[in-house]
Amino acid sequence: MEYVRLGKTDLLISRVAFGAMKLTEAGGDENVALLVRNAYDAGINLFDTSRKTPESEKLLGDALYDIRRNVFLSTTTDAKTSDEIRQSLETSLMTLHCDNVDLLQLETEKFLPLPGGADKIYDTLKALKSEKKASHIGIVTTNFETAKKAILSDCYETLQFPFSMISSDDTIELVKLCEEHDVGFIAMQPLCGGVIENIPLAFGFLHQFENVIPIWGVKTQDELNQILYFNEHPPVIDEKFHEDVEKIRMFFN
Numbered sequence: 001m002e003y004v005r006l007g008k009t010d011l012l013i014s015r016v017a018f019g020a021m022k023l024t025e026a027g028g029d030e031n032v033a034l035l036v037r038n039a040y041d042a043g044i045n046l047f048d049t050s051r052k053t054p055e056s057e058k059l060l061g062d063a064l065y066d067i068r069r070n071v072f073l074s075t076t077t078d079a080k081t082s083d084e085i086r087q088s089l090e091t092s093l094m095t096l097h098c099d100n101v102d103l104l105q106l107e108t109e110k111f112l113p114l115p116g117g118a119d120k121i122y123d124t125l126k127a128l129k130s131e132k133k134a135s136h137i138g139i140v141t142t143n144f145e146t147a148k149k150a151i152l153s154d155c156y157e158t159l160q161f162p163f164s165m166i167s168s169d170d171t172i173e174l175v176k177l178c179e180e181h182d183v184g185f186i187a188m189q190p191l192c193g194g195v196i197e198n199i200p201l202a203f204g205f206l207h208q209f210e211n212v213i214p215i216w217g218v219k220t221q222d223e224l225n226q227i228l229y230f231n232e233h234p235p236v237i238d239e240k241f242h243e244d245v246e247k248i249r250m251f252f253n
Contacts, residue, residue, distance in 0.1 A: 001043025007184030036063035061096035074103035104134035163187035165205035204235035
């Protein structure tokens, strides 16, 4: 497994990250525990979940219980106020059986909390860092302008944003902007919600960007095996690869 630095967090993260939002579809506690342990044994060290999927969050917490100290754990809240953010994180910590998360991500679309705001949201996120309940803070959004503002603000350590081989050129520029500002880029929906069926091409495209950590949604051992295989055997990036990618990009764009 290859590891890369996640922006200014300085965390060394596996190039394959485990998206845990669909663990309720994995077939029960034992299957989830085996799936998570197999991912861990293969070298995956970032497990991403969300308060929006509380049952999956609990399944992940149970499965990671005895190896929590060896992995990085990220969770997302879509809470709208300072008090709700605190309550959301406390619930996540209890559900995940831990005292802190490595990355707390705020999901937002058109509003970007900033230092000193009357809403006190950003100041609360910073306070949670000072209290060691969250080691790092980031933004999750699908709004391009909000994502760009978050990067340029230099207030957030990571950005989670949709990114796949059919993403627009603007999104690729967003990835480059993250690199310039040392903001870790976490790619959600690397298969564009199932629209992309050519996994080797999808994997190879994202693998070109060393500052990008794709979150692969995993709910079966076959899915995990497929992701791990292409991680170990990425497609050759040659002229034919670029031609094939461009055909698919042009079809969707």
